[in-house]
Amino acid sequence: MEYIVSARKYRPLSFDTVVGQAALTTTLKNAVKSGKLAHAYLFCGPRGVGKTTCARIFAKAINCQHPTAEGEACNECESCQSFNEQRSLNIFELDAASNNSVEHIKTLMEQTRIPPQLGRYKVFIIDEVHMLSTAAFNAFLKTLEEPPAHVIFILATTEKHKILPTILSRCQIYDFERMTIRNTIDHLKHVAEQEGITYEEQALAVIAEKADGGMRDALSIFDQAASFCQGNITYEKVIEDLNVLDSENYFKIIDLAIDNKVSDIMVLLNGVINKGFDGGLLIQGLAKHVRNVLMARDPQTLPLLEVSDQMRARYEEQAKKCQITFLYDALKLMNQCDINYRQSSNKRLLVELTLIEIAQITQPAEDGASAGRKPRRLKSLFKNMIQQQKPKNAAPQVAAAKVAVSAAAAVTAEATGESQTAGTTASEASTTSNAKPKLSLGGIGFSWKKLRQQDNGPQKGGMQIIPGSINMPTGQDAVTDAQFTQTDLEFQWMAMCNRMPQKLSGIATRMKNMNPEITEFPTVEVVVDNELIKQEIEDIQKSIAKTLQVYLHNNQIQITVRVAEQTEHVKILSRREQFEQMAEKNAAVAKLQQAFDLELA
Template identity: 70%
Template sequence: MEEYIVSARKYRPTSFDSVVGQTALTTTLKNAVKSGKLAHAYLFCGPRGVGKTTCARIFAKAINCQSPTADGEACNQCESCRAFNEQRSFNIFELDAASNNSVEHIKTLMEQTRIPPQVGRYKVFIIDEVHMLSTAAFNAFLKTLEEPPAHVIFILATTEKHKILPTILSRCQIYDFERMTVKETIDHLKSVADKEGIRYEEAALAVIAEKADGGMRDALSIFDQAASFCQGDITYQKVIEDLNVLDEEYYFRIVDMSLENKASGIMVLLNDVINKGFDGGLLIVGLAKHIRNVLMAKDEATLPLLEVSDEQRRRYGEQAARCDTRFLYQALKIANRCDIDYKQSNNKRLLVELTLIEIAQITQPDDSTASAGRRPRRLKTLFRNIARTARPATEAPQVASAGPVSSVMAAMKKKTDELDNQYGTSGEKAAAEAATQPTAAYSAAKRPALKSKAGALGFSWNNLREAAQPKKMQVIPGTLDASDPNAKPNNEHNEFSQDELEFQWMSMCNRMPQKLSGIAARMKNMTPTITDFPKVEVVVENQIMLDQMQVIKGSIQNTLKLYLHNNGITLDMRLAEHNEQVKVLSRREQFEEMSKQNPAIEKLRGLLDLELA
């Protein structure tokens, strides 16, 4: 049985012309051989598997060739070339710096440089992975590298140029090797497959080339692996199965379904991808790369940037013709944001699903048309249908934090029943007073009320009482962007009460965007009052806050007009006088104040065994 040799060794280049993807460097080296203008030290640097050591060996053989060809190649006929090919040359030495990195090894090497060559003109020392030398070894090497004997040439090779001392770099001619392009890798794999008699699909070789990431040695190793799995017939499906690569077809289908706004179909496709063992983050990264390629295929000028096979380039061009540039740009932006947030997300699948739904709705028209000069509200059909299914149309909207309040009221009702059994009607009265009796600080006077936030619930005590009783007022579904000064409410002039004004003020604060969260938190401690209907006045505690609210005054006024159904509302803001300023109490101070005014609250706290957070 013939001994098997892997393709990376069997088809290793033996001449400059057979080196793939390094034309500029090999031309320079051949010209140096032809002219006889050889430096005493060379540094070959670049990523793994791109031909650094191979070029060093070819160059060393050409330097010592006794009759080089006219274009600077070795003749392979003279004694020096035959000795090198048979691995018995005494003029060419290879040293692995990874295992010979001490000062003693360098001193031994220096001793060998003193002996002139027996055959040929030069002694060539090839030091591979030279960045592994210790600092002491580098320093011992400096003097010899700067002024070596006339018959010595050093060729250093490394994958990590930044680890080499600047004093070493300044003594060498530096050659930077490039990564192989996908096309160059595919062409070389085709020639190897033809020599080996292996059938192949070009799309399969493209997958191997992309997996190799610019390294020809990696590409040949993967090629051997795929040839063994496919038994001499390399197909696209078998290669992606063997290499565990996500099929490119998924990306084409996701983009096509996104153009048709088929979010449900994309969800089914995502589930199929995850069931096959692929990570959702891998899908997003691959989709972003795919969208980028489609974007590049939109223009003939950027078409060369696609490092894919000719068949894939044709498919990208077809899909690019169906996609709008704005859609591709927006989809790429959304996918990139998901990639950034993916590692920090606790529910990674949900993040991927939301990202794909968002991409699928880029081209979907808005459900409501925008007024003149107003940015449209992007309320999509999918989410509108979900909202309709979740609650009846006649149900009044509630603040997001109403759930915890309802649970508090339920606990209080349960304890009231227990008190009633133990103390008769007095227990019910005590609990009712604790839940509904207004505090002295919240009176009917028109001065600013003392507001108390119920922990993280985001309610004033007034709204807490309102949550316990059903309200008759209906609120228009949806929200108004409080930062949009161009928003125009309906032309209505309905009456509204002080309670309704305060409720809509608090709701507006809860809806304000994240960038205005600081202002919103301070606005929750303010109480708007009706001075001369429909005029509304807000008293602000300090000048800084007044200046900040003046910037968004138009948005606040438009929001109140919309949700109170009165287009005649005018908003006045003024600085609080000294006797109007109210101290903002902490949670404990709020509770103590309420307990002084209503001892039943403290009694209820003790019966429920509650602690203030």
């Protein structure tokens, strides 16, 4: 016996057997009963929801010689028999994807002139009608508007927006709905019982979710799963066959995140990636899972969960453990990760950071954290790690700890969008105990991208390099009057120029060509070429001084700026002139050029 796939074998043959389109089928049956038939219908909706099937059932019922009281075809008269045996001359099906030219439409129009041999109507079903060319649509317009009395057109399409408005205005439009998870599961149960296949409802729910609202897709996946499982469809075998990520992973991640178990989440993520699943797929699935948990918190939104009864109970159970603020924050983090995932060059790191942040949402706030402000969880995480790993009596490790905590604080401030002063940060990091060295967050790390105004008020033009208030380290590590040399000054000057933001790139380039000098220690003099450059330097003079004070560990540094006198101007040499000058001073350079036959690039 020839094998027939389930999508064809269980294709509905009457309106009552159509799944998930009760309103549409009722309207069509009433039209058949009353005899009030339009000359053109348009069935539109997603794939696999029954558009062509309903068109065939409707066409058979229209020509039925003895329709039932409910508007169904009798399946006994000659018209019904000829349709069932696929020999009816009154019902024509045309695939517009392969017959989309003007000539095909003209041929169709000629067939409309011939009246039906049996029955009352000639029915033309045009599938994928949006594939017709514009010229074919225009050739079809007149006939569609005023067809012969014995002709009815039924058009079907998945892309309604591609059809000309002049065509839409001439048709009765029926919008088919996507299949719900519940309807798909119930129909798959019916098919499984008819085929003698045992199943788990959770496995059918996975198939229904994979079908994404299409019954034809669901039946095709069902056949595939039944073949793989050999007549016993189980949840484990279905997710293995369809390569679907087990939802148990999502439940575990949320449970671990509530308990702040970052390490366990990282191990679970590594296992998921090692199985071949993409990190972005995990984030998308986890976001959908958290959304379902959020819906399960309220009885009013519980019906929005398109899952099996068993999964709905699990969502309700986990929803009792989760605070609503945790779910909101987790959804925001995952949505941002999903947006940035495609552009990220290190996708795994992005996913890991997102999961770490989710696991830190429920971490208690630190002592001294002000009310109404988010606790600085990442700072706490890094500080705890440093305290555990710091050896006793190790000054270099203490200095490294300061840098790490400062970096963590900067990352947290940027991630949360908070604007905090270094003095406030330092007060959060300090504790009341004097037994151990304190970890100060100020004076070590800062961001060149965030220019803040100084305590003395905004500078002209608003150009600051670093925050205006920086607390120097206190206690044994405090150094406010350290000695520095001309070499140290030049090194920190160049480093500062390299770190300056893009908006100050012009003045930064000029500053690289300047040679700051120590006049009367610790006063630093900067000589510029003209008054214009002097004004630009003075606009950021206080920020430059503050930066050098931090990196040279001397709070007494002062910056003076003056315009060079006529005799101090130095000609800027080209690279070739610089080389010639070097060769004059050192004969070995000229010999090296001749020996290797070198040329300036």
